[in-house]
Amino acid sequence: MTRLSDKDDGEGLSAADYDAFCRFLRERTGLSFTEAKRYFVDRRVAERMAAVGAPDFRHYLNLLRFQASGEELQLLVNRMTVNETYFFREMYQLDCLVNAALDEVVRGRELGSRVRIWSVGCATGEEPYSIAITLLERWSRVDDFEIELHASDIDSHVLARAREGIYEERSLQALPRHLIAKYFTRLDDQRWQIMEELRESIDFSLVNIADPQQMAAFRGMDVIFCRNLLIYFDDLGRREAASMFYDALSPCGFVCLGHSESMSRMSSLFVPRRFPDAILYQKPQS
Structure with a gap:
């Protein structure tokens, strides 16, 4: 193994x-990086190697593999992920949720x-709060049932920000002013915090969807939002994730993907399933 400086092409890792x-x-994570992302990867690996004082890449990779706490792998993953989101993004799927999908989900169920x-890849929380x-x-019918929101x-790092629920104007750009006034408290000229009742209504958790053991904790879901996450997986990773979503869903439950997926x-x-507002993907009854 080479030192980071002993590269074969003048840039980053060999x-x-x-x-x-x-x-x-x-x-470990399902994330797949091609040669086109090499500069991005090199920069972040170099940052973390410097932070931990790894003398060369071999030592750093061994740290990632064998550190009992998994702390360094988590810190690296935090640097490798991109969290670009805002409130009411891809609103047509939220329209579909309340105009059609949920009514189908609850058909025949008892009141209460x-x-x-479940919002998968929730980043800083704009998606689950938008839901x-x-x-x-x-x-x-929101008051007729016990709604559980998981994210x-x-x-x-982004999960901590999601739980805090503090956002700047850019995140709120698609929200009508009356909803900002209703659900947020203005902290200063640049920041708003979502109301405590909403922050407490969502169960935020650290989950690696490439880990079957972690995914096994999620069962009986009625709707899964996984938008613009699987574009970072390779074909095998996408198939594996789809299979785990299938297992996590109740019969006739729905998956919502990003517009390009x-x-x-x-x-x-x-x-x-082609609804007037969007195409969703449904787990068959049997």
């Missing part, structure tokens, strides 16, 4: 070390039964 790192990260919604606000504002991410290209387990 080709062999870059390949070894990408294989390791894919196995649970409805479970909560949409349900409160627009789903007429998860592999990045511990198609479950049909990942897995044949789900049935595409």
Whole structure:
């Protein structure tokens, strides 16, 4: 193994070390980085090697593999993920949720039964909070059922920010002013905090969706939002994630993907459902 400075192409890790790192990260997290992302990866690996004082890449990779606490792997993952989001992003799927999907989910259920919604790759929390606000504002049956909102991410740093619920103007750009006034407290000229009742209504958790043991804790979900996350996985990783989502869903539950993603290209387990507002992917009854 080479030192970081002993590179074969003038930039970052050697080709062999870059390949070894990408294989390791894919196995542990599902994240897949191609040669096109090499500069991005090199910079972040170099930062973390300097932070821990690793003398060369071999020592650093061994730290990632064998550190009992997993702390360094978590810190690296926090640097490797991109968390670009805002409130009411891809609103057409939230429209579909309250206009059609949830009514189908609860058909035949007793009043007071649970409805479970999971935001996967929730980043700083704009998506699950957007779901909560949409349900409160627009789903007429929201008081008829016990709503459980779950949100998860592999990045511990953004989860801490999500639980805190403090946002700047950029995150709120798509929110109508009356909803900001209703659900947020203005902290200063630049920041707003979402109301405590909403912060406490969402169960935020650190979850690696490439880890079957962690995913096994999620069962009986009615709707899973996983938007613009699987684009960072390779084909095998997407198929594995689709299979775990299938296991996590209740019969007839739905998966919502990002606008550029198609479950049909990942897995044949789900049935595409074309609603007036959006296409969702449904787990069959049996």
